Amino acid sequence: MAESPFEMVNGDEAPARQRPVLLHDQYLIYPDSPLGDLDSLSAKAYAAEDRRDLGSKLFALICTPGLPPRERCMSILRGEKLPGLLPLVDRGAVDWPPLGQHCMAVIYERPLGGRLVSLIASGEIQVNEYDIQSRIIEPLAQALLSLDTRNIRHRSIRPKNLFFMDDEKEELVLGDFMTAPAGFDQPIVFETIERGMASPGGRGEGEASEDLYALGVTLVFLIQGANPVSNLNDDGLFKSKIEQGSYATLCGKTRIPMALLEPLRGMLSDDPEARWDxxxxxxxxxxxxQSPIQKKPAVKSDIPFSFAGVEHNTPRTLARSFTLSRAEAAKTIKEGNLAMWLRRGIGDTNKADAVETTVEAAKSRQNSALASDEFIVAKISIILDPDGPIRYKGLSFMPDAYGPALAVELLRRSDVQVAAEIIAREIPAIWFAYQSGGNESAKHEKSFRQLHGFLKIHDPGYGIERCLYEFNPSLPCQSPLVIQDYIVNIEDLLPALDKAANRVDTKLKPLDRHLVAFIASRFEEDIYSHLKALASPEEETNLIGMLNLLALMQWHLKTDSLYGLCSWVGGLLGPAINTYFNRTTRHEIEQEIPSLVRQGSLTEIFNLIESAEKRKQDKDGYAAATAEFAAAEGEIKAVEEGQLSQAESAIQSGQQAAAMTSVIIAMIVISILLINEIW
Structure with a gap:
């Protein structure tokens, strides 16, 4: 199960009574009225009401800051009432007092009948084999069919996420699934083998069959009235699922009603191709x-491979064990016994050859990053288990979930170095090389090539920050300058910076790497030249590029006056103003900036600084002055070297004599005047 990061940022609720928070000038959310029975694992529930419809029964889920919600799903499902689904009313960012920052709030209709597992535990509801089809399977299947027509996967199906909408407890619905990345809140037992091995943020949406697998596990839990594998830890659960199969692991020790044998075998098949749709x-x-499911036996060896004190009979369990003990795994891989076991025990010469080739390649480039123990283990894990996730230095993800995995890494560790190394080392390309292909695989492979292109460029607007925003369209800007304002839409960025001018050190620039990458990802205009200017090592070029970009955004987005931001930027423009040669021009610009700041127009400030006419006049004036100075200097040099003609020399001597005579006469006159004053 994913550890909820909400606890890391939420802290204790403030004891003082707090005013309700208003969303879209319509929905009131009450921070002092938590609804613990409606919490999701990554979002806390609070009472809410509609000011325009006081009779409606609502509640709000407050999302964990930094955890990207499923915005695409929310935009599609907002306002729709689909059978079997908790109705989404609205969503949006609110200033949330308990956390002291803006958060995403999601408004749902309140399920009046309560949570299914709570009702079962209290004895108020009983689920038996005779009504499970009509009461559980049919409404949930209808919900999944509605989602499938909209190309949406639920990815959060489990007994604790089932509710009754009505007091009579007849209308069963699936609960929230949009406040966290797909699969993030799922306990491992409800995930397929390959997606369960991924980090919580890296499980991805997958296909509808992932939802059917989770539905199958949910039915087993409800039939048995408990978790049938509660005695197994994660290692034991994966080992059993891989070696015995999910159906045998979950259903092998209990009686399953005859009527449900067929659907459970279909939904719990570990072969994605054979699993029911x-x-x-x-x-x-x-x-x-339906045609009976033919169980595909796992590839096993009669001769176990011993690693880290555990005997493994399948390459899949060994791959997972390798990635959990990487230093020991690298040593084992290099010893050569692995290839021998694959060839003799498993009978897979292709895997054995690939392992030997990897080890030999590492030996030939000892000092390369591609010969590091971490890289070797990552590649070998792909060779052993090509259906599993991409795994490197403790981070694992399915290819469709790199974006959320990257965001979770930033949230939990404040460090995305490992995620960046995965792209830089081109580890996803290795994973794709071992796949059978297909349109979906080709689409993801293209995305990773784009990521690699972003990462190779170290200029502002690129790098790992650009990857973060390109592959997390619902993630708010993570710049410390605006993180508390929950900025998802580019239209809200300049007003947020304008407000930030009142609370930050204005000696800092209003554009950092996160902000520039966010703009490059969300702003539709071509800003390539602006990014090049921001990458310049020359301070004046950098500042003009910054002003130009901000001015373009204000003009294009039709943003209102930005007094704070204009004052902030205006105070930084000294080096840019000093690029003018003429001191009078510099003084005039400095005098005029305050009046433009009072207008709140970055465009006007840019036009003042970068006036084509002013630049031309300054350039021409400088050229003329330079030429005049050069001419004078040339004459002086010519005199010193005796290169002037006799006539020119005579004229110059006469001029010098006249000047000396004038000076002497002036001195005599001044002396006479002084004597007269004294006497």
């Missing part, structure tokens, strides 16, 4: 018998 489930509900 929604249409097969729909046909079963309609009474149409």
């Amino acid at each position: 929604l249409h097969k489930l729909e046909h079963w509900i309609d009474g149409k018998r």
Whole structure:
């Protein structure tokens, strides 16, 4: 199960009574009225009401800051009432007092009947084999079919996320799934083998079959009235699922009703190709018998491979164990016994050859990052388990979930170095090389090539920050300058910087790497030239590029006056103003900036600093002065070297004599005047 990061940022609720928070001038959310029975694992629930419809029963979930919600799903489902789904009313950022910053608030209709597992525990509801189809399977299948037509996966199906909408407890619905990345809140037992091995943020949306697998596990829990694998830790659960199969692991020690054997075998198949899809489930509900699932046995060796005190009979369990003990794994891999076991025990010469090739390649480039123990273990884990996630230095993710995995790394560790290394070392390319292909795989492979292109450029607007925002469109800007304002839309950025001018050190520039990457990702205009200017080592060029970009945004986005931001930027423009040669021009610009700051127009400030006419006049004036100075200097040099003609020399001597005579006469006159004053 994913550890909720909400606890890391939430802290204790403030004891003082707090005013309700208003969303979209319509919904009131009450920080003093938590609803613990409606909490999700990554979002806290609070009472809410609609000021325009006081009779409606609502509640709000406050998302964990920094954890990207599923905005695409929310934009599609907002205001829709679909059978089997908790109705989403609205969502938006609010200034949330308990956390002292803006957060995403998601408003749902309140399930009046309560949570299913709580009702079962209290004895108020009983689920038996005779009504489980009509009461549980059919409404949830209808919900999944509605989501599938919208290309949405739920990815949060489990007994604790089932609610009754009505007091009569007849209308069962699936609960929230949009306040965290897909699969983030799921306990491992509800995840397929490959996605369960990924980090919580790296599980991804997958296909509808992932939801059907979770539904199958949910049914087993409800039939048995408990967790059938509560005695297994994560290692034991994966080992059993891989070697025995999910169905045998979950259902092997209990009686399953005959009527449910067929759908459970179909939904819990570990072969994605054989696992039931929604249409097969729909046909079963309609009474149409499906072809029996042929269990595909796991590839096992009669001779176990011993590693870290555990004996492994399958390459998949060994791959997972390697990635959990990487230093020991690298040593084991280099010893050569692994290739021998794959060849003799598993009978897979392709895997054995690939392992030997990897080890030999590492030996030939000893000092390369591609010969490091971490890289070797990552590559070998892909060779052993090509269906599993990409795994490197403790971070694991499915290819469709790199973006959320990167965001979670930033939230939990404040460090994305490992995620960046994965792209720099091109580890995803290794994973794709071992796949069978297909349109979906090709799409993800193209995305990783784009990421690699961003990462190779170290200028502002690129790097790992650009990767973060390109692959997390719902993630707010993480710059310390605006992080508390929850800025997701580019239209809200300049007003947030304008407000930040009143609380930050204005000696800092209003654009850092996060802000520039956020702009490059979300602003639709071509800003390539602006990014080049921001990358300049010359301070004046950098400042003009910054002003130019901000001015372009204000003009293009039609943003209102920005008095604070203009004052902030104006105070930094000294080096840019000093690029003018003419002191009078510099003084005039300095005098005029305060009046433009009072207008709140970055565009006007830019036009003042970068006036084409002013620049031309300054350039021409400088050229003329330079030429005049050069001419005078040339004459002086010519005199010193005796290069002037006789006539020119005579004229110059006469001029010098006249000047000396004038000076002497002036001195005599001044002396006479002084004597007269004294006497």
